[in-house]
Amino acid sequence: MQQEIVQTEPAGRLIEGGHTYESITHKIGSVVLSYKHPRAWYIVTAIAAVGVFTLITSIAWLLLRGVGIWGINQPVGWGFAIINFVWWIGIGHAGTLISAILLLLRQQWRTSINRFAEAMTIFAVMCAGMFPLLHVGRPWVAYWLLPIPNWTGAWPQFRSPLIWDVFAVTTYFTVSLLFWFTGLIPDFATLRDRAKKRIAQVIFGVLAMGWRNSAKHWHRYDAAYLLLAGLSTPLVVSVHSIVSLDFAVSLIPGWHTTIFPPYFVAGAIYSGFAMVLTLVIPIRAWYKMQDFLTMKHLDWMAKIMLATGLIVFYGYIMEMFTAFYSANQYEQYLVANRFFGPYAPYFWALLICNGLIPQVLWSPKVRQNVVLLFIIALIVNVGMWLERFVIVVTSLHRDFLPSSWGMYYPTVWDWGLYLGTIGFFTFMMFLFVRFVPMISIFEMRDLLHQTDRHHPAAATAAATPVAHTEVTP
Amino acid sequence: MDNKQHQPLNLEEIRKRLAQARGQQYWRSLEEIAESEEFQQILEKEFPRQSSPLGAFLHRRQFLKLMGASLALAGLTSCRPLSMRKIVPQVQQPEEMIPGKPLYFASAFSIGGYARGVLVESHEGRPTKIEGNAKHPASPGPGGVVNPQAPAQLNPDGTPKHIGATDAFTQASILTLYDPDRSQSPMYQGQLSAWTDFNAALAAEMAKQAAVRGAGLRILTENVTSPTLAALIQELLKKYPQAKWHQYEPTHNDNALEGAKIAFGTPVNTIYRFDRADVILSLDGDFLYSGPASVRYAHDYATRRQVRYGTTQMNRLYVVESTPTVTGSAADHRLPLRPSQIGAFALALAKAVGLPVSAPQLPAEQQRWVDAVARDLQAHRSRCVVVVGESQPPEIHALVHAINHALGNAGQTVVYTQPVEANPVNHTESLRDLVQDMAAGKVETLIILGGNPAYNAPADMEFARLLKELTQRNGFTVHLSQYEDETSALCLWHIPESHYLETWGDSRAFDGTVSIVQPLIEPLYPSRSAIELVDNLLGRQRNSYDIVQAYWSKQLGTANFQKAWRKALHDGVIAGTALPPRPVKMRLDAVASAAQKVSAPAEGLEIVLAPDPTVWDGRFANNGWLQELPKPLSHLTWDNAAFVSPATAQKMGLQMDTGGLANIVDVVELRYRGEKLRAPVWIMPGQPDDCVTLFLGYGRTRAGKVGTGIGYNAYKVRFSDALWTASGVTLVKTGERYPLASTQQHHSMHGRDLVHVGTLDEFRKDPKHLVKAAAHEEPLPTMYPEHTWEGNAWAMVIDTSLCIGCNACVTACQAENNIPIVGKEQVARGREMHWIRIDRYYEGGLDNPSTHLLPVPCMQCANAPCEPVCPVGATNHSEEGLNQMVYNRCVGTRYCSNNCPYKVRRFNFLKYNDPKEPVLQLLNNPDVTVRGRGVMEKCTYCVQRINAARIEAKKLGREIQDGEVITACQAACPTHAIIFGNMNDRQSLVAQLKQEPHHYGLLEELNTRPRTTYLAKVRNPNPELEGA
Secondary structure, three states: OHHHHHHHOOOOOOOOOOOOHHHHHHHHHHHHHOOOOOHHHHHHHHHHHHHHHHHHHHHHHHHHHOHHHOOOOOOOOOOHHHHHHHHHHHHHHHHHHHHHHHHHOOOHHHHHHHHHHHHHHHHHHHHHHHHHHHHOOOHHHHHHHOOOOOOOOOOOOOOOHHHHHHHHHHHHHHHHHHHHHHHHHHHHHHHHHHOOOHHHHHHHHHHHOOOOOOHHHHHHHHHHHHHHHHHHHHHHHHHHHHHHHHHHOOOOOOOOOOOHHHHHHHHHHHHHHHHHHHHHHHHHHHOOOOOOOOHHHHHHHHHHHHHHHHHHHHHHHHHHHHHHHHOOHHHHHHHHHHHHOOOHHHHHHHHHHHHHHHHHHHOHHHHOOHHHHHHHHHHHHHHHHHHHHHHHHHHHHOOOOHHHOOOOOOOHHHHHHHHHHHHHHHHHHHHHHHHOOOOOHHHHHHHHHHHHHHOHHHHHOOOOOOOHHHHOO | OOOOOOOOOOHHHHHHHHHHOOOOOOOOOHHHHHOOHHHHHHHHHHOHHHOOOOOOOOOHHHHHHHHHHHHHHHHHHOOOOOOOOOOOOOOOOOOOOOOOOOEEEEEEEEEOOEEEEEEEEEEOOEEEEEEEEOOOOOOOOOOOOOOOOOOOOOOOOOHHHHEEOOOHHHHHHHHHHOOOOOOOOOEEOOEEOOHHHHHHHHHHHHHHHHHOOOOOEEEEEOOOOOHHHHHHHHHHHHHOOOOEEEEOOOOOOHHHHHHHHHHHOOOOEEEEOHHHOOEEEEEOOOOOOOOOOHHHHHHHHHHOOOOOOOOOOOOEEEEEEOOOOHHHHHOOEEEEOOHHHHHHHHHHHHHHOOOOOOOOOOOHHHHHHHHHHHHHHHHOOOOEEEEEOOOOOHHHHHHHHHHHHHOOOEOOOEEEEOOOOOOOOOHHHHHHHHHHHHHOOOOOEEEEEOOOHHHHOOHHHOHHHHHHHHHHOOOEEEEEEOOOOHHHHHOOEEEEEOOOOOOOEEEEOOOOOEEEEOOOOOOOOOOEOHHHHHHHHOOOOOOHHHHHHHHHHHHHOOOOHHHHHHHHHHHOOOOOOOOOEOOOOOOHHHHHHHHOOOOOOOOOOEEEEEEEOOOEOOOOOOOHHHHHOOOOOOOEEOOOOEEEOHHHHHHHOOOEEOOOOOEEEEEEEEEEOOEEEEEEEEEOOOOOOOEEEEEEOOOOOOOOOOOOOOOOOHHHHOEOOEOOEEEOOEEEEEEEEEEEEEOOOOOOOOOOOOOOEEEHHHHHHOHHHHHHHHOOOOOOOOOOOOOOOOOOOEEEEEEOOOOOOOOHHHHHHHHHOOOOOOOHHHHHOOOOOOOOEEEEEEEOOOOOOEEEEEEEOOOOOOOOOHHHHOOOOOEEEOOOOOEEEOHHHOOOOOHHHHOOOOOOOEEOOOOOOOOOOHHHHHHOOOOOOOOOOOOEEOOOOOHHHHHHHHHHHHHOOOOOOOOOOOOHHHHHOOOOOEEEEEOOOOOOHHHHHHOOOOEEOOOHHHOOOOOEEEEOEEEOOOOOOOOO
């Protein structure tokens, strides 16, 4: 079994291009320390900055006028804000999965993408966190969702999934940030030592928190990192499970579904890997990081997408089956309405984007085609957004009493805030690429060491097969 | 001190100083006044702080420090300038005024001259809410089948006993009082002017007219039933014998009066007694919704439709109509006919009940109807009634009088009295006389008291043009009205008219009962009433109170006048003023010859012109509550549309796209007698084919900020010889499209058991059969231990058999609970704020579906799905079973609304309650929180009324009794379909109704355990027609 998997893998390696320890450090570190950046970086960052301004404008107008500037109404009380919240949270999941679970499972291939994916997690959770704060009617009292002791004795209502959300998301953000920062400390020290300018030395020096590369430091570091990985691991499952409970706990047909927690987690990882691919593919090309982000990485990420996509698709089928099997007229109407109602095009598009198109990933040729992979990743991103749209909007817009049925149409401000967060996310990602080592330098060196140990020829770029004991999942 | 010389007091000096003192001055000793040095020293010793700080030992540094500190402190005080205004407490508390406790005063609100009795709630001198006056014939209190178990369900200490039903117009009339667009000053040629100028100009003009005995003087009023106003006008006519009094009301019952003239030779007022009728047939008469007695009629009709406490008797209602109306939707059998077909139907019916008329051949279906209905009517002789609507011509009215006589209904279910109007004239003819005089140049002085004839006069009379010319010819034209409207703009003078809650007056109800119109508040703006202005015309300057009292002191006699007057004010009616039934003599031959004039059904397209169900003839165009009130059946807001039938729409290729934000509809152009009118269409199930219904009251050009420029003006195609219906109309599709905002987009129940419907026969056989689908003998299981509800357990039962969908509850709730209006664009987005809505579902084919209505307030579920999902606990349950909203705690996640299966929650998406005009703040009910932006709200079961009753009960040391708490919707409901009370009190009406076999809860299968529940709808169809 294990042997077969190894054999079906494309011939590839986790580090290519005959790198040495020094060349790895130089290759990754120089991106941060040099002033030369690809033109694409400037263009994308400029466009993203426009997005940030859009975000600021949308938020300002929202705070001035109220959530009525959006398209939400009776009966559709939640619209883009919640759709985008779930979408962004889902995107973040790939980062945690890669950094925590794959670390614990000792998957070496995670090394070159974990930093990147974790950064993505943090910025995605920032974007996600904005929405629940802004979507409430009175954002200035949103802090009432926190259990802050106060003289009125008023306390959050712990039966509400929204409170669970608050805990799940804040924990998730805190742990992800710590994990990311802890992982960065040795690299900050490297940059501190290599920086030529005083300002860079000071900033990286502060961020390195006195890292001196001593054995004691490494010992503590390993323990802390492993501990944080252990803390993060349940979060991969819990956060999106809890987000799914926002829906599953209610009694609205289409929401009141027990399959939601696993199906949401799978969907989150699915969309997370799609987003990693979406970002990694162009950046890898622009910064010429193909040596570290090899085709093998892309291939495995595509496989994970395929697997999680199938779980998600199974979720869709089970939802329909349950509606049929329950003989509940409201559930049955909901499924019929998804297929043939006014939002049917979105549902069909969702099935095509999430269910049908990703099936081409079965073909190794597709997985080896960077352009196709990029396109499929984008399609899955769109598909996962549509999935949340379908869940939120089609369930609410026609529930129990036909007299109250209505339609939801987003306004320009809905789009403004959504595109604004995409701009913000991209902006932050590109700043990250610019100012922080996008690949973990020390872990790559460690990886080189590990592969070196088993295959002394690796450092000299001989085409030796990969060690299957370490690599196979 | 010792070393100083003691100086003697200089008494002369002291005297001088005291003499110079201004105001009150207190002195402690002679030394003080003398300002002797010794005194200063004693003072210093005793109170060193009060001595001057700038003593000898003040150093430079200390001085600077002090100065600095003083400057800083001076700066602090300048932060908030303290205003120095005097306030005076209420030295003498007005009698019965307890701050925080409302008072109720009886008054009367009139539409078209006919009074509806009201009780107005007043908070510290500010009227806030209108209830019906149960003592008034037009606003009856609860009635009907009495619960045999319950003691008198009304409160012994009285408050709700007086509460009667109302209609939506009456409820909304209070908003007009506070309308910031009301006219606030006299206008001369469109410019602000002064009352003194007007008084002088009027006096000069009247002197001029006096010289010619009033030859050029014309008074144009609306319909006048007010005895005082009529007496003043008669006095004026005596003083100016050549002057003329004209009346014009666009929706007046001319046809009814002319019909009565044919049938009886004299105009009579017809009153129907639906409380005595077993079978009712209405020919295009919307008696449950329109007209001065609609609330009374709906009440009477409902008393014969209450299937409960073992009663299994019901009346049966047949409706033949040309537009789907409230009455039609309540009918057991409904036949849509074009207006011109109704004449033939009436003839056939007359023949079938044995009248000597010749009837045309009817289509088979109609003939089957006529036969069945005639048999049913004849089987219930003298216990049936045939009603005819104003839109039918006088001949049909006469024919229906004859039919009622033939069926023995006269004096039983149909009562005749003298006309209620002070001067019953044909309004169209009255206005025509005026217009002819204006055209002939005979009019010099035209005083228009109320109304808006420039807008609503028949198109062929060209009143607006003639009025403009008269004003341009230096005619003295005066318009008294609440708004500076289309007519005001064409007059020389516009005079602001007082609202009925600001001035004294009197008015008659549909049966002649007189009410004194009692003001609740001083006029908000200097204004006059019609009575005062006529008094001015007579050269006097009395105020309305003196005028009305002077008139009634003459009528009631001076002996006990003060007592009688106080009683009249207290009761809201003057006892014994209802007109007695008068005997009439049926002139069958005249009716028969008139019947020959009944025209044969017209070919081609016909139009029906109907007053709009919410803005009426246009007078409520600037009333936001009525604009946003979903119109019965169509649930359209903020616009009027042209109703066409589905088949006609299909034939003409007219589309109505529902499902979007608004209903995007085709615009048609209607051509009639050279006039063209563009109107958006509304495809209305149940509308007769080839018949377009247009609604009056829209297309106002000077209504105010709310009502100007919305809808189309149907008066443009209203001609004096075709006031209500017309044929020979062409309809052209323009290709234009127009958005309409409706509050309900889906009209089918989708096979869900929402309104349970059954026939009376089914009910008699097995009453439980009606609600079989919903019946759960055992409560559904729950994981948690069952909660026992002790003490008061508030609950509501709504009888779907009785709801007619008149919307009175919706407006009453809006007025009681400070519910904002949101505007057309927001309604189209689905953000209307009404706490109670009336769901309407159709059943059966498109051409003539049955209509089922379901009023939906909050269900106050015992297992409320909204509660556990709120992250901050802003919605929770009270011990008495109320699902309550804590507005201050709400952060606005809207999760509760999403999770509400009934979707009764309403959210302040924007700052809806933002009165830019401070005058609107006066309207707010002080007992109900005004909700801000971002807060969820919903029906509270009028918790403020529960709490008020609780306080009263506690003071008396007893429990709240059944009937003591009456919710706003319940109080307003004309059919008393809504019953509220404590279901733990086994004797209470609500508890009794919950025992009825046909009682059910909406979506009970979700185990929400709603406290608001329903009685299934029982129909009483005629087996002969059923299944047709």
